[in-house]
Amino acid sequence: MVNDRSANEVLPYVPARSGGLVLTGADAPARCRAIRNAYPGTVVVMDHESHTRRTGTADTPFGLKTVHGWRDLDLAGLDEILDGQRDNRASCAVTPTCFIPAEEAEGAPVLAAVIAQANQLRRDDTVVLLPCSWRWLRRSALLLLAGQIRACRHPVALIMQADGDPLERDQAAEGLRQLCRSCPRLMLWRTDLAAFDAMGHGALGAAVGVAAVLRHGVAPRPGNGGGGHKPHPVVLVRRLLRYHRVATLQDWFAHVAPWTCDCAVCKGAALTRFTDREADVIAALQHSVCELYALHEELDVTLTGDERIGWWRQQLADAWEYHRLLASRTGTDIPFPKVLQSWRRPSPMALPGVEEQQGQQRSGPS
Ligand SMILES: [Zn+2]
Structure with a gap:
């Protein structure tokens, strides 16, 4: 996962077979088009980072910052944005999902709206982005999250938000393992070495941030630019x-x-x-x-x-x-x-009522 400004610097080191780029930043569409024109075999997708700017609501879980200001997206608008990503040659479309707050902060209707609206999309080229508070990984909320992910018709890319490392929070690391074991088409995005723990436990793939700001979700703020790397190595x-x-x-x-x-x-x-x-x-x-x-x-x-x-x-x-x-x-x-x-702790079982995923494919590109 890389800001469009740094994409060309890392591209030569991304293996075409097993690797790929998730682009952030204002010029991600143009960069995506340029890279895919030059290297049609390389997987490139975009995250518009709506989740770093707005908290979703049950009525408008999707939206986008445009040059004319913020735009709430209804289903037709969402389709149009996803088409736009494909027109810019993205390997698949990614929903511009707004931030999903914790269950106790009224997040459950937002999560449900994201999945319900995404399931109405008549397309098979889309990944549903779920940018969630880390609190969704706690035992009290995990079953609900897993149920929604499993109800989704599309693959899901999960982003965990916290101040600092989300997996240092209580119950989060174990919760993520259970989620990966319980949801067959889950990926972990905007993460760090947790990518390997997730894929070890059945996640389809992951997107590791090249900059610290891209290694976990951030709380939404209108001014968030996101993705720039700090000058120290x-x-x-x-x-x-x-x-x-x-x-x-x-x-x-x-x-x-x-x-x-x-x-x-x-x-x-x-x-x-x-x-x-x-x-x-x-x-x-x-x-x-x-x-x-x-x-x-x-x-x-x-x-x-x-x-x-x-x-x-x-x-x-x-x-x-x-x-x-x-x-x-x-x-x-x-x-x-x-x-x-x-x-290093023993791996937890899949969630109750959920059959463990067997015989999954080898981890795919992401
Ligand atoms: Zn080295």
Whole structure:
């Protein structure tokens, strides 16, 4: 998931077979058209980010910011926007869904309206975007969310919103696992390494944000532009299964030889080398994309179910060892992140009343 301004920088590192781009930003339609014209085999779709600007209502769950201001969308308007995405050569259409607040904040009628209206669309080229508060992952709301996702005629892309990492919230990591096990056509968008935990538990695919702001949903604000990356370099440290600021790595490795990386961008160079210069910030971005797809390549050759979860568990066990190793080598306190802790717990079963998904396809492009 990338802002249209950075799309060309990451594109060369996106594998055509298993990868793709979800574009955000004002020029996403033009960028989508240009990329798809040049690379017809690459999957490119758009998220208009209506959820970062408006909270949905039961009457108008879909809407769009246009050059003339905000536009509420009825069913005909929604169809027109989805057609517009396809006219700009998007691989499939994505609903411009507004933010869905928590159940206790009157979110249930909004969620129901999104699914009911989407089910009236006479098209088979559409992904329904569900940008939800993280609170939907709690036990009290999860069955309702799963029921709505399963009632949807289209594949669903879930975005979890929170201030900070949604999966650090109470019950959220377990809830997401149950949801992925219980809903056959679910994807996780605007996320981070949670993509792998979700796909391990049956999600069809995921879209990982290249910038921190694109790695979880944000509360709607009229001024939200969304998607711009900050000028300091951030890298995915694959051994730690975590994004870190390069400044943090420089602190850790101040007195010992830094970790190096063998990806196509780094070619054996140190992860601490990136400066605040624009070229370095871009190179750090490209490194992270390479490492993400390297990890995905490993996931992709596993069979869904136990083998895939076993592979993911091994990654987490290795990450735990690397945290310990790094702490002892550098003499620094490097805590094992809360989210990684929660992923090391045993996997929950599918939701009651829902048959576990069996024999799913291998994770598809997204
Ligand atoms: Zn690298």
